[in-house]
Structure formats: structure tokens, C-alpha cells
Amino acid sequence: MKLRSKLDAPVHKNLIYILPGLILYAAFVFGPIVSAVGISLTDWNGLGLPTWVGLQNYAGLFSDERFYLSLKNNAELMVFYCVLPLGLGIGLAAILWNMKPREQLMLRTMLFLPYIMPTAVLGIIWAWLYNPAFGPINQGLRLLGLGSLALPWLGDFTFVLPAVGLVATWYFFGFCMVIFMSGMQRLDPNLFDAARVDGATGLQTFRTVTLPLLLPEIRVVLLLTVIASIKSFDLIFTMTRGGPANATLVPNIYMYQLGFQLNRFGYAAAVAIIGAILIFTVNYAIHRLVRPADEGAN
Amino acid sequence: MSGLQLKDITKSFGTVNVIKGVDLDVKSGEFVVFVGPSGCGKSTLLRMIAGLEDITSGSLEIGGERMNDVDPSKRGIAMVFQSYALYPHMTVRENMGFALRFAGVPKPEIEKQVLDAARILELEPLLDRKPKALSGGQRQRVAIGRAIVRHPKVFLFDEPLSNLDAELRVHMRIELAKLHRKLGATVIYVTHDQVEAMTLADKIVVLRGGIVEQVGAPLDLYDNPANLFVAGFIGSPKMNFLKGVIAGTEAGKALVRLPDFGDVTVPVSVKATGLATGTPVTFGIRPEHFDEAGSASIAVVVDILEHLGGETLVYARAVSGNSDLVTISASHREAGKSGETLTARFSPDKALLFDAEGKRIY
């Protein structure tokens, strides 16, 4: 506070620092966000003037079966985006944590690799891996004598969602593991010695000491993966475009179809806004519900 | 060099007053130490002099010039921070010359100033190192060097030795005293360590709760503390405070009865007259003022002994058992055993009296 007053100056001199960034932000992010809310209250084909329809688009969404389907698919995808990476990540971190530094570094480097990749490109690569006729996965299955399991993964109404979902799991679990590893390094090693002296087994220690103390990391991981699942677009767009028969339709794909293919921009914007509201809600909920174990102690 | 005057300086953050009217006169070349417990406002006061904190009211003059609203860099001060605040990305040379760059000093002149300061502080071999490659003591010297090159009217030190280990702290304390003698500079120095205050200061300012409790030369404060707080703060181990009651007066002396010690009566020299019999007082006697040749005595039971080698500290209680611990510094090792009863003698001339508000009764 005292420092601020010394670096501070009259407002007009301060504005030079903040205006360029803020103007750009207002023009290409905040302005469009506000406009999106506006457009969602209209009926607009993108060419003529938008017609004001109030909340009609939102009302329409309530009885839109395809929108419900997209939400249901999204909910199922969360198992693959959030639950599996979280479980795998924490389990693997617990193993990796005790390993030799060299081996640890090698494994960490490998497991984290997918996270830096463009999901769109990963989608294209996995679409090739999953290809029913010449995709390496089915070729491998046939080589192993499991030809009957060589399904048309991305064309199969039942298996397409898990097939896409597993790519997300593959993308996220190494990232989760790294976050948990750093969390474990943050903990006081004496705690584990103390637990051992107290007679807890490895698994008991993990459950009663490690897990509760990792709540901050669990929160971060949940936040990032849940939001990523609601935002999911690139991966699904490049792998299935929401198909077959809407089996992988999620809100953002639906928004793309409505807007850029059917020119129902008002309705599409309403879908997008609902997505943003969902993200805010989840963010708030996770912040409220997942609290660090030592909070409230003082 | 020049002096510095504070006139009724106050500071408040919102409704909280942290400095409540400080008056102080610092003479040119004087080494002044602000001392007090944490939260007493000593650092705030220093930062106000530096210009890092605004002055709420009152006036600050450096070299006879009002400085309240002058930019920190133009007050003619230089400051050495607790953490040294060296710029980690600059070499020692660049760190020391940084301020001169902004003062428009030409490059060769900066170089000369830096070299001069480096010579005084024996930093010459380290000029091209970065702070990371220096030891704690070396960083401390660079921080001082950075202040020296500016030829400030006043040096400000904010607990500069608190980040050093005990041995280095003693060493740097001596270095600082030498440096002050060499430069003849005006110094204001903040510390919570009364030993630093006693050893370095020409003048100590004892602060508590944003108020100056007493100003004076170190020995002056030791011999003649103005109140209980200063008496307790200056001197180590702390002065003993015993419960007392005025039992009467006689020619220049007050007779003090010590109820916890079997109603022993001690005659203490005071100038004050009209002390009513029965007035409760606090009787202060320093541990080192217990002396076998003394004419007064109290009977105590030894609780714990601490052998420091050169002296022995005896912690004891009244025989009745209901007094606070009394600390007695004895010069010999056979000062007693735990549980033993001891007659602690002292000279009543050394004792001090304080009234119920803690003010000294002279």
C-alpha cells in the first residue's frame, strides 16, 4: 500500500499503462462476450437485422432434445475427462513419488507429453489410430488374435463416446499426475515418517494423510478438467464432428452446427452462453465444496 | 553533514494512530538509535524520515529544511534495509552506482565514488560479483556502500544486522562503529536489540506504542531511566521490580517497606518530598547491583542457578514464596544451591523508585 503510493501518479499518467491492453481486451474479448449475450436474446440468421425475441431461445433449449442429448453426452464424457485422469493421476503419482530421480524424470517426461499437444491434431491422429480398416489399433487386435474385438470404434453408436473419452483420459492423466506429484513434494516428509511410527501401512497413510492434504491439488485438477470437458470442441470436432447420429454431440459442437452450418446464430449464442454459465457454476461449486483440509483450523 | 529535527510528528493509518507526536533533535554527526519492542513504531518513524511513509502531521527538517513533502530521493538520506535490498541482477559496482546514475553524475565520477566506497568497506575484489555470489556479511557491506556513495546528510539503518548470525553481528557492530567514526556521519539506526543500541548509540530513543519514552545517552538511560518501561528495557538481565510501600521519609530519603520480603525497610535516596506513608511504589534494583558489601539486604530462597562462567545468575524468590523471581548476578560461582536460603545484600543508593503509574520518583 505504501509502496503503491510511491509508484503511483495522477490517473491520467497511469492510464498509459493500462489502456492499450484493456482496449484490445474490450474490443476482442469482453465486447464479444457482451454481444454474445445480446445475440442470444435475438433471432438472427447472420445476414439481416436480428429480431428481438427475449428469452425465447433459452426457453426453446428447455424443450430441445438434442440440447439435452449434448448435455447428457457431456456428463458422460466427464467420467473420461475428470474421474479417470484424477484417479489414475493420483495413483501413479503415489507410485512415482518414491522412485529414483532419473527414472522419475523419464516417466514424468513421457506421461506429461500429450498435455502440450494441440488437441485438434491429437484428434486427427487418434482418428487414424481408431480407423476400422487400416487403423493400427484394429491391426494390432487382429495380430493378437482378437479380431472379433476390432470394432469400427468411431462409427459405432455404443463405443464412440468411450473411444473419444479415452483420448481425453490419455491426454489428461499425465498432467494430473504431475500436479499431484508437486503436491506431494509440498508436504512435509516428516508427516509420513510420523504416520509410519504411528503404525499406518502405506495404503492407510495414503488414505488418511496424503489424500486429505492433497485437497488443494484435487481442487485444481477438478477445476481444470471439468472446465475442459465443458469446453470440449477441438477433439470431438476433429474425430467425429459429433457423430455418428449425435452420439458424441456436446454443447459446443451443437453451437457450431447451429451457428455456422444452420445460420441460427441467436439460438447458437444461447447454447454458448449456457456453456459459459455452466463453467461459472462449476467453478463456484468446486471452490465452495472442495476445501483444503487444514482450512478452518485457525 | 547536518542534523535533523522532528516536530510533533504523527502518523495514522485510517483511525489507527501509530506515531503519536514525536519530537526529536538529532545533531550533526550523531549516532541515534531507535529502540523498542516490535510494533513500537520505530521502523515506521524511520520510513517517515526516509519518505517511504507519508507524515500525517508535524514537521520533519533535515539540515534545517522542511522535508515533509520532498521526494525520498531528494531528502539527502540513504537507507540500508533489513534485507539489504540489493538489485539481484546488477553487480556490486552497478548496485552501488545506481543512485548516482539518476542524480546525473558523470560516469567517471560514479566510478570514482564507487571505488572510494569500495576501498573503505574492503569491497574492491568483489565489485564485479552479483549479490548471489556474496556472503551475508559482504552483502551487508555492499548495502552500506550503496548508501555511502551518495554522500547523504543522514544515514538510515533499518535493523541491518538482524539477518546475520551472532558472531558476524558482533563483528559488523564493531565495523559500523568504526565506520561512523571515520565518516563522521549522522546516523539513525533502528533495532530491537538493546545491546546494539547500548554499544552503538550516542543517543538512544526508546519508543513504545508510538510515543518516545525517553531520549538520552546509553549510560544515562541505564543509570537514570525515566520510567519502569525504560528501566526494564535497557540493561540485561532485566532490572528486578519488587513491590514496595512508603513507610516514611527522612532527610532526602524515602523509607520503603518490602512486604514480600518480611517487611524489610530500605532507605532510598530521593529528592521528592511529600511522599505519603502507605503509598504503593515499585522498587527497582538491577541484578548486577547486588553486592556483598551493601548495607541493605533481603532474604531469598534460591530457585535456579545459571553459570555463565564469568558470572553466575541466581534466580530466587522471597522466603515467603509469594514474590516474583529475583535475578541476582554474582561474581563467584559458589553463590548458593537450589533450595538454599540466601541473604542478598545491596547498596540502597543503587535502587530506584517508581510510582503507581510507572514514573520514576527522583
Place this chain on the structure above:
Amino acid sequence: MSSQLNRTALPLRLTLWFFGLLTIFPFSLLLLTSVKSQPDLMRGAFVLPDYPHFENYLHAWIDGHFGVYFWNSIFVVVPVVVFSIVLGVLLAFGFAFLSFPGRKALFVVLTIGMMVPAEAFIIPLYYEMRYLGLTNTYAAVILPQIAQSMPFATIFLASAMQQLPDEILEAAILDGASRRHILWHVILPLMVPAMSTLALFLFIWTWNEFLIPLILVNDDAYRTLPLGMLFFQGRYTVNTPVLTAGAVIVIAPLVLAYLIFQRKFIAGLTAGAGK
């Protein structure tokens, strides 16, 4: 901790290695396929080629336009990273140390932009770009991405600036440095680690961005690598070796950056997690 080190049971270690290999298996296969000929591929996905067909990369680069896409990605990433950091530093300085009306409200407005995904406002953004006549230009891809990095860059850099020791800045004030000098000669040099971490993040995010170029650009001459890959796939479904060579071109710079700056990257990523 040390007593337990190196004593991880073998089955557990094998589990971990299994997952590790699972992670890099697709990439290895990608690399392998990218040096096969079409006939090699017909003989099986796991069969090694007689000799490496590096010409696939040439085909991808020239015929597949990956060369164009690559340079487009560079032309987009460099200005996005540079301007995001410059503007981010200024904004962060403002939010960390300066006062201006609506400071708190503006900060909230900034954080909103960090949470709302581009998907939510891509429609108005598309029309804004059309109105400005910017669709099918580099600007259409660059400007929104700089704007989008503002919240993260500002929050990231402002918190780094606030963590600078107060005493250093106070020393600079006492040394008489003007605030422009303090920003450039004291704060900025100390911010180099934070800025380079930020640059790494921005590079990866911008390199990987898909939606903005998908919607705002439809001229092949302005497509960036991920987009180029998608449209290449549409054009040549069957030429898998060239497709995989293209994929390698897209991800190679990322892998390179990742391997070089791994520590920095992971440290930056996990720094905020514990809070």
C-alpha cells in the same frame, strides 16, 4: 522419505512403465509411419520400412502446404507472444502498483475473460472481424489471441510483481529512479523468469489454437498448422504417411520446446496449484 527411496515394488514400477509406454506409443507409431511408403503401410501398421522415406516430409511441406502453415503459425505466434507480454507487463504494473478508477471492477472484468471460453463469443467475434474487414488476414488470428491472453498474462505477471521484495523497490525509489526507470531497470530484469515462463505458455497455447483460425480464416494461405492438418486430412484421406509427416511437423517444435524447458514449464504449471 529417503529411506523409502528406490524401494518401489517391481509390479508397481511395471505398471507405471506400462502407462508411460501407452502415452508415447501413438507418437512412436506416428514417427514410424511418417517415414514409410504407401506400400510399406499396406504391409501392416507395425512393419518397419526397408529404408526411411523422408520424402514424405518434403511432400507434406510442399504439396501438403505444411510449409505455408508452418510459417503462418510462426507469423501468428511471434506477435501474439511478444505483444501479449509487452501489454501484459504494462497492465500488470498498473494493477499491481497504480491507482485508477474502477480498478477492482476492471479486474473482475478481466477474470471473466479468463473463464469464458472462446466458443462462447466466437459468433460475435466472427461478425466483428467481418465488419472490420479483417477475416482472412493474420490480424484476424493475432488480435483476438493477444486480447485473450491479457487476463492470464496480467494476473500472472501482477502476482509476480507483487512478490518482488518491497525493499528492493523502496531502495530504487530512494535511489531516485523515476517510475519508468524502476519498471525498466529494476522490475523488468527481475521479471525475466516469470516472463519467459509466460512466453512458453503463450507459445504453446497459440501454436495449438484451433477454434479461432477455424472460424476467422478460411483462406488456405492464412491457415496455421492445426487447421492445415485438418484440411489436409480432408483432401488426402488415404495418404497416411504424408499425413503423419505433417503431424510430426506440427508437434516437433512443441516437443522440442517441452524437452528444453521442461522444468520451467512444469514448475510454472504447478506453481499455482498449491494455493
